[in-house]
Amino acid sequence: MTNAITADLTDQVVVITGGSRGIGFAAAQALGKLGATIVIVSRDLENSSSATRQLVSQGIDADSICLDVSDGEAVRTALSGHPIASRADVLINSAGVMSEKMAKTLRTSDQEWHRVMSINLDGTFNMIAAIGPQMAARKSGRIINVSACLGRFTGPGLAGGLAPYRISKTAVNALTKNLAAELGNGTRGVLVDAMCPNHTRTDMGGPDAPRSAEEAADTIVWLVTREHDAQTLTGLLWEDRQIVPW
Numbered sequence: 001m002t003n004a005i006t007a008d009l010t011d012q013v014v015v016i017t018g019g020s021r022g023i024g025f026a027a028a029q030a031l032g033k034l035g036a037t038i039v040i041v042s043r044d045l046e047n048s049s050s051a052t053r054q055l056v057s058q059g060i061d062a063d064s065i066c067l068d069v070s071d072g073e074a075v076r077t078a079l080s081g082h083p084i085a086s087r088a089d090v091l092i093n094s095a096g097v098m099s100e101k102m103a104k105t106l107r108t109s110d111q112e113w114h115r116v117m118s119i120n121l122d123g124t125f126n127m128i129a130a131i132g133p134q135m136a137a138r139k140s141g142r143i144i145n146v147s148a149c150l151g152r153f154t155g156p157g158l159a160g161g162l163a164p165y166r167i168s169k170t171a172v173n174a175l176t177k178n179l180a181a182e183l184g185n186g187t188r189g190v191l192v193d194a195m196c197p198n199h200t201r202t203d204m205g206g207p208d209a210p211r212s213a214e215e216a217a218d219t220i221v222w223l224v225t226r227e228h229d230a231q232t233l234t235g236l237l238w239e240d241r242q243i244v245p246w
C-alpha cells in the first residue's frame with residue numbers, strides 16, 4: 001500500500017497528452033483534485049470535451065486542446081497561442097497507441113511503423129519541443145514521459161513482437177535520459193523522467209488487465225509532487241515509485 005499524496009498544486013499548470021482517457025485521465029483527475037489547473041491534449045474533440053466536462057463537474061479547473069501530437073507544427077501553433085498551456089509547470093506525455101498484434105519487425109508495414117513512431121515518439125518530442133524551452137528558461141518544470149516496460153532493454157522488454165510499440169518506448173526512454181542530461185540532471189530546475197504504468201485496464205490495456213487506471217497513475221502523481229532538492233534523482237525510469245533498470 002502506497003502513502004496517500006497530499007501536496008497542494010494550486011497555481012500549477014499541468015499539460016497532459018492523452019488526458020481524455022485511460023491513464024492520462026486518471027492522472028488529470030488526481031492532480032486536479034490536488035488543485036492543479038489541467039490542460040488535456042488529445043486528438044478526438046468529443047473525448048477531450050467530455051473529459052474536461054467531467055473534471056470541471058468535480059470542481060477542477062480544466063481546459064482541453066484538440067490536437068494530434070504527431071503533427072509538430074500543429075503542436076507548436078496550438079501551444080504557443082494558448083494562454084494557459086504556454087506556461088505549463090508540468091508536462092505529462094501519456095498519449096500513445098499500441099501496434100498491431102502481429103507487428104513483428106519483419107511483418108510490419110511502413111505505414112504501421114510510422115503510425116506508431118509518429119505518435120509515441122515524435123508526439124513526445126513535439127510536446128517537449130513546444131513546452132520544454134520555457135521550463136528551461138524559468139529553471140523550473142517537470143516532464144514525465146509515460147513509457148512501458150515492454151520498451152526496456154531488461155526484464156520484460158524487447159523480447160520480440162509488437163516491434164513498433166516496444167521500440168518507440170525504448171526510444172522514449174532514450175529521449176528521457178538524454179534530455180535530463182542536457183538539462184543538468186535536475187541541477188538546473190527541470191526534472192525529466194519516464195515511468196512504466198504496467199498492464200492497466202484502459203482501452204489500450206483491455207478489460208482483463210490487473211491494474212486500474214488510478215493505480216497506474218499513482219507514480220505519475222508521485223513524480224509531479226515529490227520534493228526537488230540537491231539529492232533528487234532524475235533522468236530515470238520509474239515503476240511503482242521505484243527506479244527500474246532501462
Ligand SMILES: NC(=O)c1ccc[n+]([C@@H]2O[C@H](COP(=O)([O-])OP(=O)(O)OC[C@H]3O[C@@H](n4cnc5c(N)ncnc54)[C@H](OP(=O)(O)O)[C@@H]3O)[C@@H](O)[C@H]2O)c1
Nearest residue numbers: 018022023042043044047068069095096199200202204205
Ligand atoms: N494500458 C496499459 O496497459 C499500458 C501499459 C504500459 C504503458 N502504457 C502507456 O500508457 C499511456 C496511456 O495509455 P492508456 O492505456 O491510457 O491508453 P488509452 O486509454 O488508449 O488512451 C490513449 C490516449 O492517447 C490519446 N492519443 C492517441 N493518439 C493521439 C494523438 N495522435 N494525439 C493526441 N492524443 C492521442 C487518446 O486521445 P483520443 O481520445 O483523442 O483518442 C487517449 O487520450 C500510453 O503511452 C501507453 O503506451 C499503457
